[in-house]
Amino acid sequence: MQPTEGELVILQVLWSAGPSTVRDVNERLNESSSKEIGYTTTLKLMQLMSGKGLVSRDTSSRTHVYSAVLPEEKAQKTLLRRFVDTTFGGSASRMVLRALGDGKTSPEELAEIKKLITQLEKDGNND
Amino acid sequence: MQPTEGELVILQVLWSAGPSTVRDVNERLNESSSKEIGYTTTLKLMQLMSGKGLVSRDTSSRTHVYSAVLPEEKAQKTLLRRFVDTTFGGSASRMVLRALGDGKTSPEELAEIKKLITQLEKDGNND
DNA sequence: CGGTGATTACGAATCGTTTCGTACAAAGAT
DNA sequence: ATCTTTGTACGAAACGATTCGTAATCACCG
Structure with a gap:
């Protein structure tokens, strides 16, 4: 449900x-x-x-x-998947670009995201 | 509206x-x-x-x-806002971290996002 | 013409969600 | 013991969104 x-x-x-x-x-x-x-x-x-x-x-x-009952991460992932599919044609990156593009994200947050990306690039991680 | x-x-x-x-x-x-x-x-x-x-x-x-009347981009932003508010407590960055964290984003997309962040950091953008 | 089909306008029913009033039960204080 | 406070249960009102029935209008065709 x-x-x-x-x-x-x-x-x-x-x-x-x-x-x-x-x-x-x-x-x-x-x-x-x-x-x-x-x-x-x-x-x-x-x-x-x-x-x-x-x-x-x-x-x-x-x-x-x-x-x-549902862990936060699991619920968010499910909802996120559905949302990205229905309003961004399944492209998470397009969604992210739009989310960051509104200029409301703090420098600290941007830095954190950047760090994550670097991390992902480094080890080609899959969850 | x-x-x-x-x-x-x-x-x-x-x-x-x-x-x-x-x-x-x-x-x-x-x-x-x-x-x-x-x-x-x-x-x-x-x-x-x-x-x-x-x-x-x-x-x-x-x-x-x-x-x-509403351009697609603007609508997506509104939707995004609503979504982030209700399922990520208003934190776009937490949402982004979750979105990228599922390992489904291609290196090219990651690079693109990174570029955008660098850009944002450079000129303290406010839309 | 008159009839048939497509279209708009609009009120009202329906449906799911949210909100709250009220009844009642439990626990503690005097 | 009874009063007050704090809690749960639950029905139903309020609300917003969606759905549709029906009437009026228009346009085309015979």
């Missing part, structure tokens, strides 16, 4: 913060977001995700603790 | 085929798609897009001819 946009936002929290309660996630969402998201809204979404198998939950204590 | 998923599909037809009638687009959609899409569905969508300014139309003859 493929996560919706809202579910993806929650997955991101779980990925970056690790196993979390609904309250944790909800607070995290409201830190950044402009519009207040109700607690039960987050709860419901996470319950739905649990039903879909996107997250697992530990219900042994009263306040359930949720964890992402 | 940001195109929806369905609108994007139509835009892609207009980009690749150039100015088209509703029937043209609808037929194109039904060639590839598994599920038959009704003519008036396509029509309605294109009318909405016209209202939003995503497409323009020549109504001088009875069968209107629609053209994409």
